[in-house]
Every structure is written in structure tokens, then in C-alpha cells.
Amino acid sequence: MNCQEIANLMDGYLDGELDALTSQKIEQHLRECSKCEQAYEVNTVLAHAVSRTAPYYKAPIELRERIQFSLREAIGATTSRDAAAQDQLLLRRPEVVRRRVFSEMPWNWLALAAAIVLAAIIGSTLLPRLLAPGAGQFLATQLIASHVRSLMASHLTDVAS
Amino acid sequence: MAATLEAEYVFDAEDLESRAKVVKFAVIQKDAEEGVAREHELASFEAMMLPHLDAAHNLARWLMRNAQDAQDVVQEAYMRAFKSFSGFHGSNGRAWLLTIVRNTSYTLLKKNRAVDLTTTFDEEVHATGYESASPATILQHTEDAELIKNAMGELPPEFREILTLRHQESLSYNEIGEILKIPIGTVMSRLARARGKLKECLAARIS
Numbered sequence: 403m404n405c406q407e408i409a410n411l412m413d414g415y416l417d418g419e420l421d422a423l424t425s426q427k428i429e430q431h432l433r434e435c436s437k438c439e440q441a442y443e444v445n446t447v448l449a450h451a452v453s454r455t456a457p458y459y460k461a462p463i464e465l466r467e468r469i470q471f472s473l474r475e476a477i478g479a480t481t482s483r484d485a486a487a488q489d490q491l492l493l494r495r496p497e498v499v500r501r502r503v504f505s506e507m508p509w510n511w512l513a514l515a516a517a518i519v520l521a522a523i524i525g526s527t528l529l530p531r532l533l534a535p536g537a538g539q540f541l542a543t544q545l546i547a548s549h550v551r552s553l554m555a556s557h558l559t560d561v562a563s
Numbered sequence: 564m565a566a567t568l569e570a571e572y573v574f575d576a577e578d579l580e581s582r583a584k585v586v587k588f589a590v591i592q593k594d595a596e597e598g599v600a601r602e603h604e605l606a607s608f609e610a611m612m613l614p615h616l617d618a619a620h621n622l623a624r625w626l627m628r629n630a631q632d633a634q635d636v637v638q639e640a641y642m643r644a645f646k647s648f649s650g651f652h653g654s655n656g657r658a659w660l661l662t663i664v665r666n667t668s669y670t671l672l673k674k675n676r677a678v679d680l681t682t683t684f685d686e687e688v689h690a691t692g693y694e695s696a697s698p699a700t701i702l703q704h705t706e707d708a709e710l711i712k713n714a715m716g717e718l719p720p721e722f723r724e725i726l727t728l729r730h731q732e733s734l735s736y737n738e739i740g741e742i743l744k745i746p747i748g749t750v751m752s753r754l755a756r757a758r759g760k761l762k763e764c765l766a767a768r769i770s
Contacts, residue, residue, distance in 0.1 A: 451705040452730040461620035477601040
């Protein structure tokens with residue numbers, strides 16, 4: 403590689419953007435050529451000056467707040483404008499609105515109401531019957547209880563003797 | 564007859580009011596759903612883009628060379644970015660945002676002072692020899708923040724932006740190429756010209 407080729411590739415070399423083989427060739431040239439080596443040093447110093455010495459302008463806190471406010475305003479403004487448009491429609495054409503009330507009512511609300519009514523009917527008719535213990539069940543409970551009592555009695559005697 | 568009419572009127576009015584409420588409720592419900600969706604979008608936008616606010620401001624500040632203009636540009640850029648956020652599906656949010664900041668900056672620069680953009684750099688005329696300033700001389704002055712700032716501010720915007728993207732944001736050639744819409748080879752040659760010109764400006768200020 404001659405000095406002109408090195409000069410063309412030097413920035414890529416400095417930024418670590420070249421492939422390994424080309425980088426190696428440039429490295430070798432820089433070791434042998436003081437003129438190119440000096441130019442490379444200047445470029446390195448310049449790069450450092452820009453990255454470290456030149457001011458980095460961080461965003462002021464007010465800017466962040468201003469942006470966040472504007473963004474909220476942007477999504478809020480469209481909502482209220484839509485609502486206003488709907489209100490006007492409501493005021494201007496009451497007849498149309500009246501006729502379409504039922505069809506515009508969401509079906510899931512109607513379904514929910516129907517489900518509640520059905521549940522109430524089922525609950526009031528079936529639940530008392532399910533909860534009341536039948537005559538047969540009462541007898542079974544009595545039998546089990548007396549059996550358990552008899553077992554408990556013999557168990558107590560066992561411990562005593 | 565009069566009484567009947569009156570009764571009908573009252574019934575009608577009540578009916579209309581209650582039905583209007585039902586419709587209004589449905590409208591509010593729909594609005595609330597849309598509002599929630601918008602808030603979700605805003606939340607993800609902010610989570611993705613606000614971390615790059617400093618980078619956005621720094622680029623705008625170097626391009627505009629003026630604190631007020633830089634803030635206006637960044638605010639405008641964020642509003643533009645939010646509007647087209649639904650169309651953004653890439654992974655590099657910073658590069659995407661910086662592209663918008665850059666475009667917004669140039670729009671304002673063109674509007675404010677068209678002259679600024681026509682100061683294109685002539686490589687032949689400005690070709691710098693290695694001997695124009697010795698590394699030692701430049702090295703002595705690289706800690707001088709004011710000098711570096713002024714010398715960099717003197718450069719045309721295309722050099723100011725590429726220097727700040729490369730050295731302050733540490734972006735790769737690939738990312739810079741994406742933001743400036745130029746091929747990687749051009750990124751390298753433009754950086755070389757930018758550094759050459761900066762060197763020249765520094766040397767002129769030192770001597």
C-alpha cells in the first residue's frame with residue numbers, strides 16, 4: 403500500500419471499520435512511514451478532541467417536560483374533538499338517534515341482562531331444593547354419627563386399660 | 564285534547580333524554596377504549612424514544628448552532644416521530660429518531676438561512692497537507708473546549724453532523740449511513756473530509 407491508499411483508508415482504520423487484513427496492512431505501513439504515522443496521530447487527537455473536549459449538549463429538563471406535555475395534549479385534543487362532534491350530531495338529529503337507540507345498544511349488555519335474569523330464576527327455584535337435606539340423607543347422617551360415637555367409646559376404654 | 568298533547572310531549576322529552584344518555588354512554592365507552600389505546604401507544608413511544616432525547620438535542624444543537632432553535636427542532640421532531648410511530652417496526656429507535664431530528668433541522672435551516680446549506684466543501688481547494696499543523700501544536704490545544712467548539716461550529720452542517728454522530732454518539736458507519744442516507748464508503752470519505760477541514764480550522768485559529 404502506498405501513502406495515498408493509506409490516507410484514503412485511514413479514517414476507516416481509526417474508527418475500527420476495516421476488515422482485519424486491511425487493518426493489519428495499514429498498521430504495518432504506519433510502523434514504517436513516519437509521515438503517515440504523524441497524520442494518523444493528528445487524526446486520533448482530533449477524534450478525541452471532538453468526543454471529549456467538544457461540548458455535548460444534553461437536553462434541558464424543561465424540554466423533556468414540554469415534549470411530554472405536547473404529546474399528551476396531542477392525544478387528549480383528538481379525544482375531546484371527537485366527543486364534541488358526536489355531541490353536535492346528537493343535538494342536530496334527535497329523531498335519527500331515537501330510532502336507532504335499540505340497534506345501537508351493544509349486544510353484550512343485552513346478553514348480560516338476560517343472563518342475570520335467567521340466573522335469578524334458576525337460583526330461586528332450584529337452590530332451596532338442592533340445599534334442603536332429604537329424609538334419606540338425614541337417616542344416613544344419624545347412622546354414621548352413632549357408629550362414630552360407638553368407636554370413640556371403645557377407643558377410650560383401650561387407653562384406660 | 565290539550566292535556567293529552569301535553570302528556571305526550573312530556574313523555575317524548577323524557578324518552579329522548581334517557582335514550583340520548585344511552586347513546587352518549589356508548590360513545591363515551593368507545594372514546595375511552597380509543598383513549599386507552601392511544602395512551603398505550605404514547606407509553607411505548609416514550610419508553611422507546613425518550614432515552615434518546617439527549618442524542619436528539621445534541622444533534623439538533625450542533626446543526627442549528629442555537630439553543631432555542633435546537634429545542635424547537637427536537638420538540639417538532641418528537642411530534643413528527645409520534646405521528647409516524649405506528650409505521651416504525653425497526654429495531655434501531657435511535658437511528659430512526661435522529662433521522663427525523665436531522666430532517667426537521669434541515670427544514671428549519673433551509674427556511675431560516677438558505678445560505679448555510681450552500682456552503683459546500685470543495686475538496687480541491689481545501690485539500691490539507693500534513694504539514695499545515697503539527698500534531699504537537701494541535702495536541703497543545705485540544706483541551707481548549709472553546710476553541711474546539713468554535714472550530715467545529717465553523718464547519719458546514721454536513722461535517723458538523725457526521726462528526727457529532729461518529730465521535731459523540733459513537734455510531735457505526737452503518738448507522739450513520741442509515742441516518743444520512745448515504746453509502747458506507749461515502750460515510751468514510753465524508754468523515755475524512757470533515758476531519759481535514761476541522762484540522763484546518765483549528766490550525767487557522769491557533770496561528
